Amino acid sequence: MRIELATAAGSPDRPNEDWAATTVPASGQGGALVLLDGVTPPRGDDGCVHSVPWFTARLGGALVELSGSRRDLTLQEILAESIRRTADTHRSLCDLSHVRTPQATVVMARWDEREIEHLVLSDSVLLIEAPDGSVRPLLDDRLDHLPPGTLASEAIADARARNKEGGFFTAAADPSVAARAVTGRTPADRVRALAALTDGAARWTEMFREGDWADCIGVLHKEGTQGLIDRVRALEDADTERTRLRRSKTHDDATAVYAVL
Numbered sequence: 001m002r003i004e005l006a007t008a009a010g011s012p013d014r015p016n017e018d019w020a021a022t023t024v025p026a027s028g029q030g031g032a033l034v035l036l037d038g039v040t041p042p043r044g045d046d047g048c049v050h051s052v053p054w055f056t057a058r059l060g061g062a063l064v065e066l067s068g069s070r071r072d073l074t075l076q077e078i079l080a081e082s083i084r085r086t087a088d089t090h091r092s093l094c095d096l097s098h099v100r101t102p103q104a105t106v107v108m109a110r111w112d113e114r115e116i117e118h119l120v121l122s123d124s125v126l127l128i129e130a131p132d133g134s135v136r137p138l139l140d141d142r143l144d145h146l147p148p149g150t151l152a153s154e155a156i157a158d159a160r161a162r163n164k165e166g167g168f169f170t171a172a173a174d175p176s177v178a179a180r181a182v183t184g185r186t187p188a189d190r191v192r193a194l195a196a197l198t199d200g201a202a203r204w205t206e207m208f209r210e211g212d213w214a215d216c217i218g219v220l221h222k223e224g225t226q227g228l229i230d231r232v233r234a235l236e237d238a239d240t241e242r243t244r245l246r247r248s249k250t251h252d253d254a255t256a257v258y259a260v261l
Contacts, residue, residue: 001024001031001259001260001261002259002260003022003024003031003033003257003258003259003260004220004224004225004257004258004259005020005021005022005225005255005256005257005258006224006225006226006228006229006255006256007020007229007253007254007255007256008200008229008233008253008254008255009253010200010249010251010252010253010254011251015051015052015053016053016253016255017037017038017039017040017052017053017056017104017253018035018036018037018038018056018198018200018253018254018255019034019035019036019038019053019056019057019059019060019104019255020033020034020035020036020060020196020255020257021033021034021060021061021064022034022064022257022259023064023067023068025068026067026068026069026071026110026111026112027068027069027070027071029112029113030110030111030112030113031110031111031259032064032067032068032108032109032110032111033107033108033109033110033194033196033257033259034060034063034064034067034106034107034108035106035107035108035124035196035197035198035255035257036056036059036060036063036104036105036106036107036124036171037104037105037122037123037124037198037199037200037253037255038052038053038055038056038102038103038104038253039052039100039102039103039104039105039170040052041100041102042100042154045098046098046100046101046102047094047095047096047097047098047100047101048090048093048094048095048096048098048101048102049090049093049094050090050093050094050102051102052102052104054102055086055102055103055104056102056104058085058086058089059082059083059086059104059171062081062082062085062086063078063079063082063106063108066078066081066082067108067110074117074183075108075110075117075118075119075181075183076119076178076179076181076183077178078108079106079108079119079121079171079175079177079178079181080175080176080178080179081175083171083172083173083174083175083177083178084175086173087173087175091173096172096173097173099158099159099162099163100158101172101173102172103163103170103171103172103173104122104170104171105121105122105123105124105170105171105198105199106119106120106121106122106124106170106171106181107119107120107121107124107125107126107196108120109126109194109196109259111188111191111194111261112188113188114187114188115185115186115187115188116128116185116186116187116188116191116194116261117183117184117185118138118182118183118184118185118186119181119182119183120138120139120140120181120182120183121140121169121170121171121177121178121180121181121182122140122142122143122168122169122170122171123139123140123143123168123199124196124197124198124199124202125137125138125139125196125197125199125202126138126194126195126196127194127195127196127197127213127216127217128186128191128193128194129191129192129193129194129195129214129217130190130191130192131189131190131191131192133214134214135212135213135214135216135217137213138182138184139182140168140169140181140182142167142168142169143168146161146167146168150167163177169181188261191261192260192261193217193220193221193258193259193260193261194257194258194259194261195216195217195220195256195257195258195259196256196257197216197228197255197256197257198252198253198254198255198256199252200232200251200252200253200254200255201225201228201229201232201254201255201256202216203232203235203236203252203254204216204219204228204231204232204235207244207245207248208232208235208239208244209244210231210235216228219231220256220258224258225256225257225258228256229254229256232254233251233254236250236251237250
């Protein structure tokens with residue numbers, strides 16, 4: 001087994017809001033990975049005295065602890081309990097009902113000699129590579145199916161879609177959101193490698209169209225997680241006409257975890 005992780009902040013002037021960790025073995029066997037992409041709030045009140053990095057560290061720490069120690073819990077149950085624990089640490093200080101209370105996308109995977117469990121919530125991605133080299137992306141694609149105009153502004157997205165029925169969901173302060181996650185299990189003999197990417201790292205495929213997901217895994221095989229992030233940064237810097245970037249920030253926090261099982 002080989003596990004590699006790399007991360008890069010989108011700006012030297014802002015803290016990296018991504019968070020990732022792995023645990024091997026998990027409950028004495030296999031392993032687990034957790035990857036979070038903290039949601040940057042707009043300027044102004046978000047009802048919380050804590051930062052997004054504070055939130056992702058608290059939530060991520062709980063997810064890793066429970067993924068590694070509680071084989072009796074499903075990943076959905078682990079996510080729900082971790083959200084509850086994190087909310088309890090600042091419930092007395094903060095307005096957790098605020099639509100922009102700190103929140104994050106979530107990718108989780110846990111494996112043993114029999115199977116790989118997965119969970120994906122919001123727009124980070126988990127890639128599963130089979131022994132024959134084919135790659136299956138596991139995505140929560142609700143953002144791709146929103147009605148036109150839903151994301152026209154942060155205010156509209158918050159009012160119409162964020163953590164709302166018919167919209168999209170992130171891990172914030174409500175444990176019930178765990179039931180909205182994309183989950184599943186894959187027999188271990190059908191998996192050669194896993195890759196978890198925040199959307200900043202997934203830009204290589206999703207934004208810049210440099211290759212499909214199998215090509216992306218190929219970059220990870222040959223150049224590692226830092227190599228993929230370096231490629232993304234070079235593409236961002238080269239897009240001076242903003243042909244691909246358009247209204248997106250030039251550099252986003254980018255994190256990749258790659259596990260060869």
